[in-house]
Every structure is written in structure tokens, then in C-alpha cells.
Amino acid sequence: MSGRPNIETAILDDAEKLAHHAATWLATTAAATTGRFAVSLSGGSTPRRLYELLAGMSFPWARTHWFWGDERFVPHDDSRSNYRMTREALLAHAPIPEANIHPITTEGEGAEAAASDYERQLQSFYGGDALDPARPFFDVTLLGLGPDGHPASLFPGTSVLGERAKWVAAVLDGKLEPRITLTYPALESSRSAVFLVAGTEKREMLARLLDGDRVLPAARLRPVGKTLVFADAAAAAPSNSQIQR
Helix, strand or coil, X not given: CECCCCEEEEEECCHHHHHHHHHHHHHHHHHCCXXXXXXXXXXXXXXXXXXXXXXXXXXXXXXXXEEECEEECCCXXXXXXXXXXXXXXXXXXXXXXXXXXXXXXXXXXXHHHHHHHHHHHHHHHHCCCCCCCCCCCEEEEEECCCCCCCCCCCCCCCHHHHCCCCCEEEECCCCCCCEEEECHHHHHCEEEEEEEECCHHHHHHHHHHHHCECCCCHHHCCCCCEEEEEEECCCCCCCXXXXXX
């Protein structure tokens, strides 16, 4: 089953240029707005360099709010924590008000309780419990592309793929540790959903994403705004796009 989506692509020479391109794009996008600016952050290795670069840029820090698309249910000081990676790369190095940082709580009764708590936080920030396509939650949603085609923690074969009511859900039937993830409705409530893809091991998944292969969880994402892919040449087949040097 496929249906080629409308995706804007930028293919860069290498991972470093990819990070620079993404950081510049994010800073420019934020600067062009007024009022509150909301970003959903991605974990993993690819965005780390983007975050490091962003920390040294001119950015509307005071009015930008930072959320997480997914998190492992581990303490925030654990090496597997997306929050820890983001704090080390970005949050600790930029003048971001603490009130603007909205991590997923990973200590307490369990992953399901953490998911419910984060959903309440999101609804409080949004000012309602129903997402309006005319008023997207996120200005930018940053996403990775897993080796099995998953975005956030929406893994193939997991029950969360069918969740359309909750904004946040626990993933207990996926990887080794429980995870908390934004669901499709929350991820799709975005003006710009941006996939960051690097490395030869992502080439097949990227080609299938661009072809609209809805077997992949990532290819099922249909944001109310636009979808962009920033990839390096290693991840991109030569026919996917003209390389931006």
C-alpha cells in the first residue's frame, strides 16, 4: 500500500552540513513568527549536532517552548534519556527560561501514568482537550527515522499505531524499556514536521518514506501543515533530490 505524499526535501553533502542546514532553518522559521513558538524535539544521535549549533545562534529563546516527541521511561540522568541528551547539547547552553522546558516525567508510578501526566501538561499548554486543525499545537515537530521506519516511538506492530484519541501513550509492547510517545494526532498537529535522516543504514527507509510506503509508521504521518525531509547524501539515493552543498 502506498500513496506518495507531498514532501519537501533538502539533501546535504554530509551530516555536519545537514545539522547546519536544519539549525539555520529552525532559527529562521522561529524568527519569522511572533508570539509563542512551540517545538517538539527528537531524540537519537542525528539531532544532537543540530542542538549544539542552535545553542550558539540568535534565537527567540524567551518565547520558545520545548517539548519531547518521545522518551524512554528511565531517569533523566540515564545515558538513554532523550531529555539528558537535549540538556547536554542545547538546554544547558542557551538562555532558555526553565518554565519553557516541558520534559516528560519519567519517575513515579509507571509509563502509563507518565503518559497521562504529559497529556494533561500538553492540554493545559494548548488550552483545550481537542486539537483544532486550524490551530496546530506545534510550530515545528522534529522527527527521526528509525531503522524500521518508526518516528518518535511509534514502532511497527505496536498497539499505539492505532491510537487516535489520546495525545500521549505508553509503549509497552515495543523495545526493551517502556517508552512514552506522542501519538499520531499530537505529532500531526504541527505547522512543519521535519524528518532528520543521516547515514547509509537509513537509505532504504528514506526511499520508502519518500515513496509513501504506508507500511512504515513514519509514512503514515500526515501533519496539518507541511512535511520536510532534511537528509545527508549517505541516506539519500541519488534520484531523491538535488544535493544542496
